[in-house]
Amino acid sequence: MTAPFQKLALPGRVELVSNPAGLPKIRVTGAFSTAEIYPHGAHVTQFQKNGEPPLLFLSRQSLFAADKAIRGGIPVCFPWFGAREGAVMHGIARLTTWELMETAADPAGRVKLMFRLPPEPLLAAGWPPAHVTLTVSVAEKLTLDLAVRNDTAQDFVFEDCLHTYFSVGDISQVEIIGLKGVQYLDKVEQFARKLESDEAIKISSEVDRVYLNATGAVAIRDAKWRRIISVAKSGSTSTVVWNPWQAKASAMADFGDDEYGGMVCVESGNVGDSKVALKPGQSAALQVVFSSAPWP
Numbered sequence: 001m002t003a004p005f006q007k008l009a010l011p012g013r014v015e016l017v018s019n020p021a022g023l024p025k026i027r028v029t030g031a032f033s034t035a036e037i038y039p040h041g042a043h044v045t046q047f048q049k050n051g052e053p054p055l056l057f058l059s060r061q062s063l064f065a066a067d068k069a070i071r072g073g074i075p076v077c078f079p080w081f082g083a084r085e086g087a088v089m090h091g092i093a094r095l096t097t098w099e100l101m102e103t104a105a106d107p108a109g110r111v112k113l114m115f116r117l118p119p120e121p122l123l124a125a126g127w128p129p130a131h132v133t134l135t136v137s138v139a140e141k142l143t144l145d146l147a148v149r150n151d152t153a154q155d156f157v158f159e160d161c162l163h164t165y166f167s168v169g170d171i172s173q174v175e176i177i178g179l180k181g182v183q184y185l186d187k188v189e190q191f192a193r194k195l196e197s198d199e200a201i202k203i204s205s206e207v208d209r210v211y212l213n214a215t216g217a218v219a220i221r222d223a224k225w226r227r228i229i230s231v232a233k234s235g236s237t238s239t240v241v242w243n244p245w246q247a248k249a250s251a252m253a254d255f256g257d258d259e260y261g262g263m264v265c266v267e268s269g270n271v272g273d274s275k276v277a278l279k280p281g282q283s284a285a286l287q288v289v290f291s292s293a294p295w296p
């Protein structure tokens with residue numbers, strides 16, 4: 001990764017560093033914001049708009065190893081989401097080193113990077129080696145585009161999810177807006193099907209919900225940090241909301257016992273019955289735009 005990377009580095013904008021555990025990391029310095037991205041998983045672990053607290057939560061206990069997923073940031077779940085018998089949780093993409101293919105910075109200081117999932121791990125796991133890219137745009141907003149082109153001769157049916165961990169001031173003062181009237185599967189109650197009745201969802205215990213046919217934007221109102229985060233998306237019919245709360249947090253080796261109080265996941269993708277089916281030659285595009293503003 002180092003040799004091709006050097007050709008794509010943009011001095012002062014896109015630089016290769018490495019974290020204390022030795023895993024290569026790309027530091028992006030834009031005019032409006034900064035970001036950090038690991039080729040391991042094409043995993044965005046940090047995005048911070050100038051003058052604001054970090055947007056993304058990253059666990060202080062995250063492992064940074066080739067065979068482990070990073071805990072926090074934006075794991076790319078692909079080509080499946082959740083548990084799968086005999087296979088790793090949330091798909092192979094977050095455990096694969098993606099290739100950096102392109103970098104660009106415009107004169108205003110917006111920076112773009114494009115990664116490609118190498119086809120070999122897909123093939124090795126018995127999946128069609130489709131053409132899969134993740135484009136990360138670092139500007140006033142953070143935009144992720146996951147593009148899948150089935151250039152194989154077989155049908156390709158997959159799940160995808162940008163499993164975003166947001167950093168919040170205090171989970172007990174957070175409200176999630178935009179899902180009222182949407183049906184969901186409650187994973188905390190054996191996938192019971194329920195209807196969201198709350199205009200403003202509050203979290204005071206473990207929450208693990210897959211909202212169905214959820215195509216709209218979601219806002220996260222953070223009263224402690226006086227910030228509103230917006231998650232706007234296209235090409236996605238599933239929204240997942242997750243907070244492990246106390247007991248699950250303590251049970252996870254790569255998650256601090258008290259860290260559940262400073263994060264919430266609002267994930268955008270196509271999972272379960274909403275999986276994506278591509279015939280040979282077809283493409284799918286998932287885009288998520290993350291923005292934030294002070295809450296007056």
Ligand code: BG6
Binds near residue numbers: 069208
């Ligand atoms: C969420 C799932 O998306 O991810 C949860 O809905 C899961 O069930 C969580 O616990 C974290 O998964 P992992 O594999 O990163 O520990």
